[in-house]
Amino acid sequence: MPTVPAAPPGAADSFRVRFPSLKDTVHLASCSQGAMSEHVLTALQEFQWSLRDRGAPWGEWMAQVDAARAAFAAHIGARQDEIAVVSCASEGAYQVASTLDWSRRPGLVSTDMEFPSVAHVWLAQERRGAQVRYVPERDGRVPAEDYAAAIDDSTNLVSVPLVSYRNGARLPTAETVRAAHAVGARVFVDAYQGLGVLPVDVRELDCDYLVCGALKYLLGVPGIAFLYVRGGLRDDVDPQLTGWFGRVDPFSFDPRHLDFPDTARRFETGTPSIPSAYAAAAGLRTLADVEPKEIEAHVDALAGYAHARLTEIGETPASPAGPERRGPQVAIADPAPDALAAALAERRIVTSPRGSLLRLSFHYYNNRSDVDALIDALGEIRAL
Numbered sequence: 001m002p003t004v005p006a007a008p009p010g011a012a013d014s015f016r017v018r019f020p021s022l023k024d025t026v027h028l029a030s031c032s033q034g035a036m037s038e039h040v041l042t043a044l045q046e047f048q049w050s051l052r053d054r055g056a057p058w059g060e061w062m063a064q065v066d067a068a069r070a071a072f073a074a075h076i077g078a079r080q081d082e083i084a085v086v087s088c089a090s091e092g093a094y095q096v097a098s099t100l101d102w103s104r105r106p107g108l109v110s111t112d113m114e115f116p117s118v119a120h121v122w123l124a125q126e127r128r129g130a131q132v133r134y135v136p137e138r139d140g141r142v143p144a145e146d147y148a149a150a151i152d153d154s155t156n157l158v159s160v161p162l163v164s165y166r167n168g169a170r171l172p173t174a175e176t177v178r179a180a181h182a183v184g185a186r187v188f189v190d191a192y193q194g195l196g197v198l199p200v201d202v203r204e205l206d207c208d209y210l211v212c213g214a215l216k217y218l219l220g221v222p223g224i225a226f227l228y229v230r231g232g233l234r235d236d237v238d239p240q241l242t243g244w245f246g247r248v249d250p251f252s253f254d255p256r257h258l259d260f261p262d263t264a265r266r267f268e269t270g271t272p273s274i275p276s277a278y279a280a281a282a283g284l285r286t287l288a289d290v291e292p293k294e295i296e297a298h299v300d301a302l303a304g305y306a307h308a309r310l311t312e313i314g315e316t317p318a319s320p321a322g323p324e325r326r327g328p329q330v331a332i333a334d335p336a337p338d339a340l341a342a343a344l345a346e347r348r349i350v351t352s353p354r355g356s357l358l359r360l361s362f363h364y365y366n367n368r369s370d371v372d373a374l375i376d377a378l379g380e381i382r383a384l
């Protein structure tokens with residue numbers, strides 16, 4: 001009998017096999033922590049080995065921080081000198097807020113769909129004179145005209161998440177940038193819930209600042225985030241949190257002299273998390289192997305399939321139905337999402353409960369069999 005060669009695996013299948021845990025686990029929690037690739041596993045082992053074998057190889061470690069910075073810059077179409085390496089999104093938000101003079105223009109526009117830690121940084125600025133205004137959520141989303149209506153010529157900063165952490169709704173980032181710039185306000189985008197799946201080009205989007213941590217859709221681990229600061233932006237006042245990494249020459253070691261470079265590094269502080277930098281560089285390298293548009297189309301199709309199947313079995317999706325309004329996540333309403341997540345975890349399905357919702361999120365490594373496994377498990381659990 002003639003042998004038929006096996007069909008070559010699709011690009012998404014080849015991507016999936018790089019994530020060892022997916023052999024026995026359905027990972028639907030990239031909105032919380034991305035699945036761990038073999039590249040990240042190896043990178044973390046390399047960090048351990050660098051300690052064991054070479055003791056204190058600062059040169060190697062800084063090269064990993066710069067590799068992560070460069071990969072992030074490439075991912076969003078920025079220059080490397082427009083990226084500050086920070087420890088978390090809140091730190092990035094704080095650094096930006098601390099450089100604005102609220103006495104000149106007090107307005108800070110945010111939304112109820114903002115992730116709380118970023119919103120809390122904005123609220124804390126009220127002690128420095130900021131006046132925070134929240135654009136409310138309407139039917140699970142925030143219309144562009146509502147953002148535009150909240151912006152006026154007293155607005156200094158507009159903060160708009162790319163995607164809601166809660167229900168996966170896309171926020172009107174492009175329209176909001178246009179409305180803010182029309183009155184001379186700056187725009188901060190928290191891209192944490194989309195970047196890695198939704199392609200972002202900062203030149204096209206034209207935002208002034210963008211923040212994103214590495215652990216979710218960028219496939220890294222906690223402890224590191226990146227702050228994009230558009231080249232050429234001038235601060236009203238110097239960043240309030242600083243350290244030796246924020247100097248023109250960190251190796252000048254002069255405790256009596258404080259200078260700030262023109263680059264985004266002026267927002268950096270002390271020693272970055274080196275293990276997180278190893279993992280972030282590895283995660284971004286894994287992503288760079290695939291066309292961003294292909295990742296977006298794959299995840300769009302999968303989220304659409306999940307939305308339809310969840311509706312079919314009587315679940316209540318709390319996310320917008322149309323792909324143009326939805327990010328990589330479909331959330332369902334549930335009276336006890338923590339208990340539901342625990343029941344799914346017993347069946348090796350990892351999800352993410354928040355408030356009154358169970359979040360189910362998708363990446364390029366997920367496929368329809370993951371959704372089918374979820375639907376079967378939900379059927380079983382609901383029948384108990």
Ligand SMILES: Cc1ncc(COP(=O)(O)O)c(C=O)c1O
Nearest residue numbers: 088089090115117165192193213
């Ligand atoms: C949209 C968004 N922003 C920020 C964060 C986290 O902020 P931080 O890095 O300050 O913990 C999360 C979730 O962890 C998030 O979903």
